Amino acid sequence: MLLLLALVSVVLAHPSGENFDGDQVFRVHVEHEDQINLIHELANAKELDFWKPDSATLIKPHSTVDFHVKAEDTAVVKDFLEQNEFLYEVLMSNMKNVLEAQFDSHTRASGHSYTKYNSWETIEAWTQQVASENPDLVSRSVIGTTFEGRNLYVLKVGKSKAKKPAVFMDCGFHAREWISPAFCQWFVREAVRTYGTESQMTELLNELDFYVLPVLNIDGYVYTWTKSRMWRKTRSTRAGNSCVGVDPNRNFNAGWCEAGASRSPCSDTYCGPAAESEKETKALADFIRNNLSSIKAYLTIHSYSQLILYPYSYDYKLPKNHEELDTLAKGAAKELATLYGTKYTYGPGATTIYPAAGGSDDWAYDQGVKYSFTFELRDTGYYGFLLPESQIKATCEETMLAVKYIVSYIREHLY
Secondary structure, three states, rough: OOOOHHHHHHHHOOOOOOOOOOOOEEEEOOHHHHHHHHHHHHHHHEEEEEEEEEHHHHHOEEEEEEEEEEEEHHHHHHHHHOOOOEEEEEEEOOHHHHHHOOOOOOOOOOOOHHHHHHHHHHHHHHHHHHHOOOOEEEEEEEEEEOOOOOOEEEEEEOOOOOOOOEEEEEOOOOOOOOHHHHHHHHHHHHHHHHOOOOOOHHHHHHHEEEEEEEOOOOOOHHHHHHHHHHOOOOOOOOOOOOOOOOOOOOOOOOOOOOOOOOOOOOOOOEEEOOOOOHHHHHHHHHHHHHHHOOOEEEEEEEEEOOEEEEEOOOOOOOOOHHHHHHHHHHHHHHHHHHHOOOOOOEEEEEHHHHOOOHHHHHHHHOOOOOOOEEEEEEEEOOOOHHOOOHHHHHHHHHHHHHHHHHHHHHHHOOO
16 A cells, blocks of 8 residues: 555656656856857757747847756757857756655645645646635636636636726746746635735725636646646647647737747747637637726736736837836835745846747736736746745745735726
8 A cells, every 4th residue: 555655656746758867957148149149059959948038039148048958968068058168057957856856845635735736637626616615705717618628717706796896817827837826726725714814815805806817728737747847838739730839928919929939830939820829818818808897907927037027028118107017016026025035026028038929918908907917936947947845835925925015006096
């Protein structure tokens, strides 16, 4: 029996497929255009999995680039970097060890846990349970289905009252960003746990509704648990093309496919054949369009980099209320830091990280949602997409402070 339990835990801790043994993650300092061209050259010769920025095309001078390299290519990559006199460091010398260490939570719960990474099946069951256990505060609806036929659930969280303004929050756009869905679950937990005892949350739930979409890219998320932990895109397929998936955060009709997005179906930043080509992005966009009169804020949760971003990402232009958004982001970052001292950078997407067209935050803003923010959660690259479970609680606690800060401001500045 003990042996069987040990085998079960090994299966859970090793999503099947690649094992990443000997794979490495590099951080390379890029100073000028010549070096950017060299990284492009390297990316064309070897299969590099770009973590930050999302693709080679987004590299800027005087920046750092994080990418994952397969075990068999690490020696060649090191030689290349050294011959061309790059400053670099190895963030992960063996990715398999970091991957295994991700499951370091001491929670022994067999079912859903707020301090563990939960599989989609577990999250789906949780959406049903949290709604049935808290009928006065939570209701669940299906807003569409994924390419592979899974239900897209939205939890409506708030005290029942006619014509309430609302905040829309989504998680799990990019499949490998596991800390993101963990936060959406944590948010719902805190809402139901502290309603009636904590004054700020009680006021927010009395005055506002929260639409929480725990995982947008469910097919991709399932794939990271079963086949390939580093998968990013959706899992849609198209006739005549062997490459799978679209980057859902390049698939919205906001400067669609202009900057920082690729028209190549094999790219991690593929914008898709058309805006809203993906069933998931179309369902989200339809829901927001249908509820536009009540939705006053849009929050989308990603990882990693510790950033609070506001529009625009598809252009260097600034939104009309950019001073207000900047002040709000600054205050949220300051509030977040009060708990564990975690430093967040804030600003408009294009200048703060890089131009990227087709993002949901820009799209929501252009629909008339005046308060639109993207969070990039922990960390700054030491673990990257493999943030250990032992950091879920702290990450979620500090992010809650920032979210409550933003939403409390919005409640007092309704439009």
